[in-house]
Amino acid sequence: MRVVQQKFPSTSPAVPRFDVELVSVTKRYDQAVAVDAVSLRIPPASYCCLLGPSGCGKTSTLRMIAGHERVTEGDVLIRDRNVTDLPPARRGTAMMFQSYALFPHLNCLDNVAFSLKMRGIGKAERRGRARELLALVEMNGFAERLPGQLSGGQQQRVALARSLITEPQVLLLDEPLSALDPFLRVRMREELKRLQRELGITFIHVTHSQDEAMALSDLMLVMDQGQVQQVGSPREIFESPASAFVARFIGGHNVVATPQGAVAIRADRCRIGAPGAGPYLTGRVAAVEYQGTVVRVALETQSGEPAAALLPDDAFFARPVRPGEATTLVWSEQDAHRLASAIPPQRTD
Amino acid sequence: MMVGGRTYSAGPGEGRPWTFYALATLFGLFLLFLYGPMLVMYILSFQGPEGGVTFPMVGFSTVWFAEIVKPGQMANIPASFARSIALAAIVSLLTVVFSVAAGLAFRRRFAGSGLLFYLAVASLVMPSLLVGFGIGLGFKAMGWKTGLFTSALGAQLTWTLPFGLFAMFAVVNRFNRAYEEAADDLGANPWQRFRYVTLPILLPGIIGVGMGAFTLSYDEYARTTLVIGERNTLPIEIYALISSASSPMLFAIGTVTTAVSFLIIGLALWRILRLQQRRRGLEAVR
Numbered sequence A: 001m002r003v004v005q006q007k008f009p010s011t012s013p014a015v016p017r018f019d020v021e022l023v024s025v026t027k028r029y030d031q032a033v034a035v036d037a038v039s040l041r042i043p044p045a046s047y048c049c050l051l052g053p054s055g056c057g058k059t060s061t062l063r064m065i066a067g068h069e070r071v072t073e074g075d076v077l078i079r080d081r082n083v084t085d086l087p088p089a090r091r092g093t094a095m096m097f098q099s100y101a102l103f104p105h106l107n108c109l110d111n112v113a114f115s116l117k118m119r120g121i122g123k124a125e126r127r128g129r130a131r132e133l134l135a136l137v138e139m140n141g142f143a144e145r146l147p148g149q150l151s152g153g154q155q156q157r158v159a160l161a162r163s164l165i166t167e168p169q170v171l172l173l174d175e176p177l178s179a180l181d182p183f184l185r186v187r188m189r190e191e192l193k194r195l196q197r198e199l200g201i202t203f204i205h206v207t208h209s210q211d212e213a214m215a216l217s218d219l220m221l222v223m224d225q226g227q228v229q230q231v232g233s234p235r236e237i238f239e240s241p242a243s244a245f246v247a248r249f250i251g252g253h254n255v256v257a258t259p260q261g262a263v264a265i266r267a268d269r270c271r272i273g274a275p276g277a278g279p280y281l282t283g284r285v286a287a288v289e290y291q292g293t294v295v296r297v298a299l300e301t302q303s304g305e306p307a308a309a310l311l312p313d314d315a316f317f318a319r320p321v322r323p324g325e326a327t328t329l330v331w332s333e334q335d336a337h338r339l340a341s342a343i344p345p346q347r348t349d
Numbered sequence B: 001m002m003v004g005g006r007t008y009s010a011g012p013g014e015g016r017p018w019t020f021y022a023l024a025t026l027f028g029l030f031l032l033f034l035y036g037p038m039l040v041m042y043i044l045s046f047q048g049p050e051g052g053v054t055f056p057m058v059g060f061s062t063v064w065f066a067e068i069v070k071p072g073q074m075a076n077i078p079a080s081f082a083r084s085i086a087l088a089a090i091v092s093l094l095t096v097v098f099s100v101a102a103g104l105a106f107r108r109r110f111a112g113s114g115l116l117f118y119l120a121v122a123s124l125v126m127p128s129l130l131v132g133f134g135i136g137l138g139f140k141a142m143g144w145k146t147g148l149f150t151s152a153l154g155a156q157l158t159w160t161l162p163f164g165l166f167a168m169f170a171v172v173n174r175f176n177r178a179y180e181e182a183a184d185d186l187g188a189n190p191w192q193r194f195r196y197v198t199l200p201i202l203l204p205g206i207i208g209v210g211m212g213a214f215t216l217s218y219d220e221y222a223r224t225t226l227v228i229g230e231r232n233t234l235p236i237e238i239y240a241l242i243s244s245a246s247s248p249m250l251f252a253i254g255t256v257t258t259a260v261s262f263l264i265i266g267l268a269l270w271r272i273l274r275l276q277q278r279r280r281g282l283e284a285v286r
Helices: A058-066 A108-118 A123-136 A152-164 A182-199 A210-216 A234-239 A244-250 A313-318 B018-044 B063-069 B077-105 B113-125 B128-142 B148-173 B177-185 B190-218 B234-244 B248-283
Strands: A020-029 A032-042 A047-051 A073-078 A093-096 A170-174 A202-207 A219-224 A227-232 A253-258 A261-266 A280-290 A294-301 A306-312 A326-330 A336-338
Touching: A020 A058, A032 A058, A032 A073, A032 A219, A032 A227, A047 A058, A047 A182, A047 A210, A058 A073, A058 A093, A058 A170, A058 A202, A058 A219, A093 A152, A093 B177, A108 A123, A108 A152, A108 B190, A123 A152, A152 A182, A182 A202, A182 A210, A202 A210, A210 A234, A210 A244, A219 A234, A219 A244, A227 A234, A227 A244, A234 A244, A244 A253, A244 A261, A253 A306, A280 A306, A294 A313, A294 A326, A306 A313, B018 B248, B063 B077, B063 B248, B077 B148, B077 B190, B077 B234, B113 B148, B128 B148, B148 B190, B177 B190, B190 B248, B234 B248
Parallel strands: A047 A202, A047 A219, A093 A170, A170 A202
Antiparallel strands: A020 A032, A020 A073, A219 A227, A253 A261, A261 A336, A280 A294, A280 A326, A294 A306
């Protein structure tokens, strides 16, 4: 998607401190807590991903920011303005739904122009503006089509245009890529990121795919059981996961219990071979996956915790192993990242 | 040529099991039972002027159709037909308004929603004749006169409203709430949301409910007969005719009313299919 000189005037003249701020936001359904005192500050013009397994509260959090879900406790601020009790349309947010929710009885042009029609803007003007937005998402050739006549990827572009025509300060995306095939997903991912950068607004993107979150985020929020597990840039989170849950969920890590407590070691820093002076783990090769540039060797360890090594292909084929063979996972001490849960701060070895 | 479609036509050497033929014969007999008598009636309605109410056909004519509208008959068919259509239109409209509202309301639980639901079910189970009888008694007790657009309308609504409500449940069940949330997100107020999003999306189902209520009312007899007042609807007029006299004119009336029913159903189905086709768009083509 190419941005054709798009202007999104900010409503507050001063630069806000945060585009979105959540202050101890809680959502309870009867007795069940879906979102538990989540606090978050998103700096202006950020791409923020809410990542977590299904049922972790990420979608509820997004819907509370959008105003489609009532906040049980806490406050939602958009550009330093408290919007906790405002209806969705008066928050400066726009939401793109997982199913896209394009109105099936309206063609693309009228779908995109819908919000302008609701504001009483004349037909010629709103259609002209809708055409600009359709051009922004490269769907200008589809103005007269009905949503039912479009592919999933095309529907998503139209939904994006419909959200952006309201000139939101924050765009909320609920699992926007989950309905697309893997190839298209990577392409749309790039386009979303480019669009966010070029529009200079904040995108909040809910996903359960760590790849997606890592690829897109300026700021990434890992959630589980209604709580924030870790906030940071993808690199911060990948290099120093806060807990065993985060290390396991973002993948690419081995979580190993040592006498000093749990540690996480990146799988690409692990090797297969004879134990040396450093730490090691014995086990049996469970699977060997050739992945092109790397070979993933999965291990069955005595503790039952799965482990894996990502080996450069030349290193693997220099000394290959086969499923069933007894083997040892080795790593060097400085690659072991201590996990937060009750670990003494100093090293004892 | 069909591509990818699975066809079940029997290839050479693989005949159908005998049960297929047994069940097909049974089904054929059922169709004959269902439509045979009606077919006989349609044919006999074109009986010649000298012919009677049974076969053989003595010539072929449309005099019995002309007879329907001829003044000075025992029954005033055109007038009662007009009354039936007017009543059915009002019943249909009221049923649509109330069942759409109720269908949308029942999406969430509210105080008394369970009780209301069971009351609606009960109204469907109650013997029709007794419902009419009860309404008639009620009107008498209150000292009101029974009539077409008062007691008869009410009696028919006791039948069409629960029907409309159940039909709307099925329609509303398939409605994705995200459409309404999207409308909220795009700044629609509640009325705009209903007018521009909910109503158009539900329209095919709503037309179906309206059509159903119309035809239920159009041939309603049991609930209406005791509360109709002085001016009859078509089914009651026909019943009076059947019990007092019989000529091929009765068959002509049957043919005309059937045609009207089919016309209404056909129009509604055509409209629904067109709406759905438009929305489904090229999916089928791809």
